[in-house]
Amino acid sequence: xxxxxxxxxxxxxxxxxxxAHVYCEARALHVASDLDIFTELDANGATAEGMAKALGLxxxxxxxxxxxxxxxxxLEKEGDKYRNSELASAFLVKGKPxxxxxxxxxxxRSYHNWAKLEEAVRKNTPVVTPMKDEGxxxxxxxxxxxxxxxxxxxxxxxxxxxxxxxxxxxxGGAGTNSIRxxxxxxxxxxxxxxxGLVVEVAAEYIAKSPAADRISTHTGNYLEDIxxxxxxxxxxxxxxxxxxxxxxxxxKRVYDALDSPGIVIIADTPPNEERTGxxxxxxxxxxxxxxxxxxxxxxxxxxxxxxxxxxFESCNTINLDxxxxxxxxxxKR
Ligand SMILES: C[S@@+](CC[C@H](N)C(=O)[O-])C[C@H]1O[C@@H](n2cnc3c(N)ncnc32)[C@H](O)[C@@H]1O
Numbered sequence: 001x002x003x004x005x006x007x008x009x010x011x012x013x014x015x016x017x018x019x020a021h022v023y024c025e026a027r028a029l030h031v032a033s034d035l036d037i038f039t040e041l042d043a044n045g046a047t048a049e050g051m052a053k054a055l056g057l058x059x060x061x062x063x064x065x066x067x068x069x070x071x072x073x074x075l076e077k078e079g080d081k082y083r084n085s086e087l088a089s090a091f092l093v094k095g096k097p098x099x100x101x102x103x104x105x106x107x108x109r110s111y112h113n114w115a116k117l118e119e120a121v122r123k124n125t126p127v128v129t130p131m132k133d134e135g136x137x138x139x140x141x142x143x144x145x146x147x148x149x150x151x152x153x154x155x156x157x158x159x160x161x162x163x164x165x166x167x168x169x170x171x172g173g174a175g176t177n178s179i180r181x182x183x184x185x186x187x188x189x190x191x192x193x194x195x196g197l198v199v200e201v202a203a204e205y206i207a208k209s210p211a212a213d214r215i216s217t218h219t220g221n222y223l224e225d226i227x228x229x230x231x232x233x234x235x236x237x238x239x240x241x242x243x244x245x246x247x248x249x250x251x252k253r254v255y256d257a258l259d260s261p262g263i264v265i266i267a268d269t270p271p272n273e274e275r276t277g278x279x280x281x282x283x284x285x286x287x288x289x290x291x292x293x294x295x296x297x298x299x300x301x302x303x304x305x306x307x308x309x310x311x312f313e314s315c316n317t318i319n320l321d322x323x324x325x326x327x328x329x330x331x332k333r
Contacts, residue, residue, distance in 0.1 A: 023111070028068040030108035033101050037066070038074070038084055038092035045083035098149065106143035109136075113290050120290045127290055134197055141201040145174035148236065151267060151325055152180035158318050159265055159327055161185050161232060168193055168230040170222050170254065171238040175202035175215065177267075181234075182211035193218045193227065222250060226257035233258055236267040239303065240284065243294025251310035258332050264312055266303060266328040273299050280324035303328050 032038065040046065040054055048063035055062065066082050069075040074088045084093065091100040116127035155177060161167065162185055169178040172192035182190045192202045192215065199217040206215045218227055222238075223246070233254050239247045254264055271281040281297040288295030298306070304315045312330035319326045 023114075025068075025072055026107070027111065028065060028072060029074065030104060030111065032065055032069050032074065033092055033104040034108055035065075036094065036101075037069070038088045038101075039094040041075070041082060041084050042089060042093045045081050047080045048082070051082070098146075100146045102139065102143040103146040106140060110287070114287075117286060117290060120286075124289075126292055137195075137197045138201050141174045141198050144237070145176050145201075145205065148173065148176035149180075151236070151323075152177045154320060154323075154325070155236070155265070155267060155327060156180045156184040158320075159329060161188055161263075164188060164232040164263060166230040166259075167191070167232040167234060168218075168227065168257075169234045169236070170226065171235065171241075172202060173198060173237075174205050175217070176205070177234055177236050178202075178215050179205060179209045179211065182214045183209060186211075188232075189214045189216075191216050191218050191227070191230070193220055193222065195219065195221070222253075226253045228257045229259070230257070231259040231262040233262070233264045234267070235265070239266060239268050239306070240288055240297050241292050241295045243296070244298075244302070244306070246294065247298075247306045248309050251306050251312070255310040255312060255332055260332050262332040264307065264330050264332070266307070268303065268326065268328075269297055269324045270299050270303060270326050271297055273301060275299070278322075278324050284324075300326065300328075304330075 035055055037051060037055075040051060046054065048066055049059050051066065052059040052062040066075055067077070070077045070082070073085050074092070075082045076085050090096065091098055092104070093099065094101060113128045120127045161181060164185075165187060167178065167181060167188055167190040169175065169190055169192045172178055172194050175192040178190035178192050182188050192199060192206070194202065194217075196219045199219050202217050206212050206217070209215065220227065226233075235250075235254070242250065251264070258264065269281040269284055271277065271285070275282065285297040288297070300317050304317070307315050307328065307330040312332060315328060315330040317326055317328050
């Protein structure tokens with residue numbers, strides 16, 4: 001007779017087992033990208049031995065790492081020769097226009113912070129010190145540029161700014177959105193408003209833009225003062241870094257500083273109203289728990305409520321499903 005306690009479970013445990021070690025897959029990507037294997041491979045491909053020589057490392061670990069990358073569809077293997085997959089060739093090769101290695105490097109560093117998630121959950125405080133280090137701040141800004149390149153294209157297509165003259169890009173980072181919008185709308189001037197070290201990075205990107213003469217920078221603290229003289233304000237990836245009360249105050253300051261009529265745009269990653277999905281904004285809320293005092297991800301109705309409490313009207317949401325991104329626009333009459 002079979003013992004019921006030994007019978008096969010009715011639910012397949014594989015998804016759980018995969019989930020338990022999915023960070024190992026991410027680490028293989030982080031380390032291969034940090035070692036710059038994909039740039040090294042792009043011209044002619046290489047054997048594990050050739051790559052080990054080029055990196056000054058032993059063949060065994062390099063072969064293991066490259067085989068893992070084959071399984072992850074980052075590399076392809078024929079005989080003993082490895083080449084980049086289409087994905088790796090487009091996004092992981094230094095010097096290519098959509099190089100995302102700075103973003104992968106950011107996630108690689110972030111992994112060490114995520115190791116402290118349990119501490120953050122137990123204490124309800126950030127478990128990393130705020131980013132004061134110059135090198136970190138600059139590399140974070142370059143990494144944000146990599147990811148915001150894509151969302152800035154969607155922003156320029158989906159939010160019509162042809163009627164507006166002066167955009168304030170609040171916490172504008174590398175200026176990615178300002179540059180894209182100024183290049184799209186020939187009558188638009190844009191100001192990247194951020195902390196000193198960050199605007200230095202923005203200035204480098206702005207200098208390379210054909211719209212450089214219409215884009216400026218402004219150093220300041222958005223929690224204290226919002227410069228006036230603008231009829232459009234953008235907060236891209238800003239509200240998730242702040243608590244609800246700070247966002248209400250911030251949007252009120254934006255409302256008061258904005259010319260009339262004016263438009264405000266929020267770009268962020270809202271979970272659904274029940275907070276049951278999508279995965280990205282719900283995992284990203286934990287990222288904010290680890291890294292910020294009060295940050296969180298906000299649903300559409302919470303975001304609209306921030307805007308309306310500040311005095312904005314005609315709130316409109318553009319959901320970019322399946323991308324975990326939404327644009328919220330609202331008007332100051
Ligand atoms: C997540 S990044 C977003 C950058 C950019 N908006 C984008 O979407 O690519 C947040 C930015 O806000 C800036 N920031 C954070 N707190 C700030 C403050 N109190 N005053 C001005 N800028 C601030 C950071 O330096 C950083 O560049």
